[in-house]
Amino acid sequence: MADPNKALPENVEGDFFVDSTCIGCHNCSDLAPGVFAEVANDFYLVVxxxxxxxxxxxxxxxxxxxxxKGSIGTRNKHDMKAVLEQFPVEISEGVYYLGFNSDRSAGAKSFFIASEQGNWMVEAPKLQSRTISWIEKQGGLAYIFLSHRDDVAQAREFAHHFNAKRIIHEGDLEAQPDAEIVLKGSEAVTITEEFLVIPTPGHTIGHCVLLHKDKHLFTGDMLTSRERFDDPIEAWKPEICWWSWDRQTESIRRLLNYDFEVMIPSHGRLLRDSAENMKSHLEQCIRRCDAEPDKNPATPYRAKYLTFMIEHAKRTGQAEYSDETKRNLEDVLRKMND
Ligand code: SF4
Ligand SMILES: [Fe+2]
Structure with missing residues (x-):
């Protein structure tokens, strides 16, 4: 429950406010663009x-x-029951945003995809009875796709409840060591007729994206829409690329081989366009990535994000990742002090 006494000073006056518990996940600005926005070069959003x-x-x-984080509050009363009942929200044919983003995945969105060969979940939301019973009514889950280590949240609990198979790349296996399907190497893998998993290392070493019916591309934390440049497709800024910016750019280039019409990021806004236009948006994104002046920035902003990720890794039991991130942070701090 957000606390008006902790409301951030940058909020405009009025009903809605964001308090100081915000972790800057951007979900609010994805869902309500214009109302919520990032404070320039800081780690939180405000109204x-x-x-x-x-x-x-x-x-x-x-x-x-x-x-x-429950960081958003209102000073007026609203019918919250009616709001809760709007979830899950169908965002494309057979694809639903589950809502109730988990703190354990740094606020990543999660999705449900209806399929005759067994339903899928992408990433994992908060584990709560409302979501579980809705999924049960849809016939349960067969697969849970985990794009990378940051966003697994309570995937294990969902997998056990539904007897679903979790899919993750071995590069990020530390986050879900008991996953049922572990991808290796760089080959794209068809899991069932409609679903192709494509390894896309960069943001993390084991990052993957999921292509559904050559239409929906779930891009994890590799690509997003309208955050930095107003380009339709963007890579998240280098401050939050944990492994390799150049490898991430190669991975984005690889997507030119595939057709998709709806891009669905785990953080960021959904984008619809023709397959042909998506390719030219990707090309524009690749040009930007190649020209990025500072691919491994040593800035207070990156230091803050890395500090946050160390805590995040500890909380989700990923010691090795935490050690790697600690080394990154030390490197950034050293460069900042030079
Ligand atoms: S949704 Fe994310 S960015 Fe927005 S207020 Fe909550 S924690 Fe902050
Ligand atoms: Fe991530």
Whole structure:
């Protein structure tokens, strides 16, 4: 429950506010763009504009119930039961945003995909009875795709409840060592007829994306939409590329071999366009990535993110990752002091 006494000073006055527990996951600005926005070069978001239209109010309330830290509050009363009942939200044919982002995945979104060969979940939301019983009504889960180590949250509990198979790459296996399907190497793997997993190392060594029906591309933390440059497709900034910016750029280039019409990032906004236009957006993104002036920035912003990730890794039992991130942080701090 957000605390008005801890409301961040950058919030505009009015009903909605963000408090100091915000972890800067950006989910609120994805769901209610314009209302929530990042404070430049800092680690949290605030209310930049109070909702004015019905749609803005609906989206801001959705952002409130999905905030992984409960950092968003209102000073007025709203019908929250009605808001909760809006979830899961169908975002494309047979694809649902589950809502209720988990703090254990740094606020990543998670999705449900209906399939005759068994339903899928992408990443994992908070484990709660509302989501479990909705999935049960859809016929349960056969597979849980984990794009990378940061976003596994309570995938294990979902897998055990539904007898589902978790899919993760061996590069990020430390986050889910008992996963049922472990991908190796760089070959794309067809899991069932409609689902192709493509290894895309960069953000982490074991990062993968999921292509569904040559239509929906679930891009994990590799690609997002409209955060830095107003380009339709963007890579997240180098400050939050944990492993290799150049390898990530290669991975993005690899996606030119595939057709997709809906890009669905775990952090960021969904993007729809023709397969042909998606390719030209990817090419634009690759040009930006190649031209990035500082691929391993030593900035206070990166130091903050790395510190956060060390804590995150510890909380999710990933000691080795934490050690690697500690080395990254030491490197950044040393360069900042030079
Ligand atoms: S969803 Fe919550 S934690 Fe994430 S950026 Fe918004 S206010 Fe912060
Ligand atoms: Fe990540």
């Amino acid at each position: 930049k504009k109070q909702p004015e239209t019905e749609k803005e109010l609906r989206n801001a309330l959705r952002a409130l119930v999905c905030c992984p």
